[in-house]
Amino acid sequence: xxxxxxxxxxxxxxxxxxxxxxxxxxxxxxxxxxxxxxxxxxxxxxxxxxxxxxxxxxxxxxxxxxxxxxxxxxxxxxxxxxxxxxxxxxxxxxxxxxxxxxxxxxxxxxxxxxxxxxxxxxxxxxxxxxxxxxxxxxxxxxxxxxxxxxxxxxxxxxxxxxxxxxxxxxxxxxxxxxxxxxxxxxxxxxxxxxxxxxxxxxxxxxxxxxx
Amino acid sequence: xxxxxxxxxxxxxxxxxxxxxxxxxxxxxxxxxxxxxxxxxxxxxxxxxxxxxxxxxxxxxxxxxxxxxxxxxxxxxxxxxxxxxxxxxxxxxxxxxxxxxxxxxxxxxxxxxxxxxxxxxxxxxxxxxxxxxxxxxxxxxxxxxxxxxxxxxxxxxxxxxxxxxxxxxxxxxxxxxxxxxxxxxxxxxxxxxxxxxxxxxxxxxxxxxxx
Numbered sequence: 001x002x003x004x005x006x007x008x009x010x011x012x013x014x015x016x017x018x019x020x021x022x023x024x025x026x027x028x029x030x031x032x033x034x035x036x037x038x039x040x041x042x043x044x045x046x047x048x049x050x051x052x053x054x055x056x057x058x059x060x061x062x063x064x065x066x067x068x069x070x071x072x073x074x075x076x077x078x079x080x081x082x083x084x085x086x087x088x089x090x091x092x093x094x095x096x097x098x099x100x101x102x103x104x105x106x107x108x109x110x111x112x113x114x115x116x117x118x119x120x121x122x123x124x125x126x127x128x129x130x131x132x133x134x135x136x137x138x139x140x141x142x143x144x145x146x147x148x149x150x151x152x153x154x155x156x157x158x159x160x161x162x163x164x165x166x167x168x169x170x171x172x173x174x175x176x177x178x179x180x181x182x183x184x185x186x187x188x189x190x191x192x193x194x195x196x197x198x199x200x201x202x203x204x205x206x207x208x209x210x211x
Numbered sequence: 212x213x214x215x216x217x218x219x220x221x222x223x224x225x226x227x228x229x230x231x232x233x234x235x236x237x238x239x240x241x242x243x244x245x246x247x248x249x250x251x252x253x254x255x256x257x258x259x260x261x262x263x264x265x266x267x268x269x270x271x272x273x274x275x276x277x278x279x280x281x282x283x284x285x286x287x288x289x290x291x292x293x294x295x296x297x298x299x300x301x302x303x304x305x306x307x308x309x310x311x312x313x314x315x316x317x318x319x320x321x322x323x324x325x326x327x328x329x330x331x332x333x334x335x336x337x338x339x340x341x342x343x344x345x346x347x348x349x350x351x352x353x354x355x356x357x358x359x360x361x362x363x364x365x366x367x368x369x370x371x372x373x374x375x376x377x378x379x380x381x382x383x384x385x386x387x388x389x390x391x392x393x394x395x396x397x398x399x400x401x402x403x404x405x406x407x408x409x410x411x412x413x414x415x416x417x418x419x420x421x422x
Contacts, residue, residue, distance in 0.1 A: 008411065015410040016391060042391040078410045079417025093308035100304065101405055102365065102389065109409065148412055154313065172412040174405075178313065180227060180253040188415055190408045194312055194385075197401045198320065199226040199289045200219065201359055201383040204399055206290025 010051045014074050016041045017048065021071040022106070033064040080107045085144060089161050090152035091116035091131045094176060098150055099126045112144040141168040148172045155179040162189070221262045225285050227252045228259065232282040233317070244275040291318045296355060300372050301363035302327035302342045305387060309361055310337045323355045352379040359383045366390040373400070 020040050024032060035045040043051075052058050052070075055077050059065035075081045086104075088095050091114050098104070099114055114126055115134045122133050132140060140146075149170045151158055158177035165173060166183050173189045175181055181189055231251050235243060246256040254262075263269045263281075266288050270276035286292045297315075299306045302325050309315070310322055325337050326345045333344050343351060351357075360381045362369055369388035376384060377394050384400045386392055392400055 011411055011414050012404075012407050015407040016404070018410075019389060019406065020391075040391065042393075077414065077417075079413035079420075080410060082417075084413055084416070093304055093311065097304035097308045098405065104406060104409065107406060107410070147416060148409070172416055174409055174412060178230060180231075180251065182253075188412060190412055192403060192405060192408050193223075193227070194309065194403060195230065195315060195318060196223050196226040197403050198315065198359065198385055199229075199291060199318070200222055201385060201399060201401055202290035202295055203222050203288065205295070205358060205383055206288075206293075209290075 006054050010054060011078070013041065013043055013047065013051050014078060017043075017051070018071060018074040018078065018080075021067050021074070024067045025071060030067050031064050032067050032070075034059070037065075083108050083110050084148055085110050085112045085146040086148040086150055087111070087113040087115065087137075087140070087144075087146045088150045088152060089115050089134070089137070089165075091118070091121045091126060092152060095150075095152035096126050098152055098176070099129065109148075112146055113140045115140075137164060138168050141165075141170070146170065148174060151175045151177055151181075153177055162187075217265050221265060222289070224252065224254055224258065224262050226289060228254075228262070229282060229285040229289065229291075232278050232285070235278045236282060241278050242275045243278050243281075245270070248276075294319050294321050295359055296321050296323045296357040297359040297361055298322070298324040298326065298348075298351070298355075298357045299361045299363060300326050300345070300348070300376075302329070302332045302337060303363060306361075306363035307337050309363055309387070310340065320359075323357055324351045326351075348375060349379050352376075352381070357381065359385060362386045362388055362392075364388055373398075 017037055020037065034048040037048045038045040058070055058073060086109050088099055088111065095114060099111055111129050114129050114131045115137055116122060116131055117134050121131045124131050149165045151161055151173060153161055155177045158175065158179045159181055162173060162181045162183050166187055171187055173187065175189055175191045178193055178195055183189055228248055231248065245259040248259045249256040269281055269284060297320050299310055299322065306325060310325055322338065322340050325340050325342045326348055327333060327342055328345050332342045335342050360376045362372055362384060364372055366388045369386065369390045370392055373384060373392045373394050377398055382398050384398065386400055386402045389404055389406055394400055
């Protein structure tokens, strides 16, 4: 693998190609061209070829790519060829929706705990996983060593949660709270901010109206 | 307003600055510097100044920005100074979580309908909004003229939904289904793909392990 920095957009597209290849496998399709991948993933065939070229030689000119071996290669690149343990903080509707999100489960992420502070929820199960009290976060992390924490708590509590996750050694955080969170440099936080995405749409609608 | 293309990253940061300014207003803070904005939103002060400079002159050198007037200016830029009507397709956990998402409501988005096909859900209310049958989508769109549709249905149904939304004239779609959807060029689709975000984290963890 080449050692220079791969663009984030390439990794995001690889994730999307990979899900498409997964669907092809389910349909029993064994070979695919870069232009078919492009047409079904919102990319161009040049992008598909360039994205893959960062990581080596795939496919055969004039024949295309073997679906299963390309899927396996991308899964390895993305690190989803192994099982990662995740925990979800917040058992509100969003946290519960995430616990059953098809896109997580089909890629083999293993949910090892859901945490909340609401006594009505604690002790119940979501997708077979116990909803535990937030007080038990540190102990469960010590036992289970989760790789990723998903934050689905109200904005005002999100930074406190990150601080506690950092203390127990979590290095990867997927944050759904509409706040910018701070953490040491070796902790990676991805923000999934619904409002930002919605406001990209309203910005463009407002621009159209001003024309 | 200058007419050249504003980077999408600028619009995304404006949305984040704006939420921070909103919190300052709630705390009664009236003046803020670009470096304070930067520190609280994960940006640099140079970025803050550059992002704002696309849209005009804000703030006073040595004094900073007036919080409320900067908030109002950004709200106008983002188009959130007016009310937009949205509909949500899918009343599963994710659709219901979205219907009550604090980040949507605080920006004045008006939910005018939630649609599903599950007879148990139809006729119930979510956040005071009736859950309606998907068969009524076209009629409700004709009456309410929603500006934005939020798709929170399983991946395999998402393209059908987009096709119907295009038919009724919806131009802005926020898609949470883990699929790449196609629509005519004048329809804007933003994808919020949880798995892509999660796999950016696993990619980096896998890279670390390979070192």
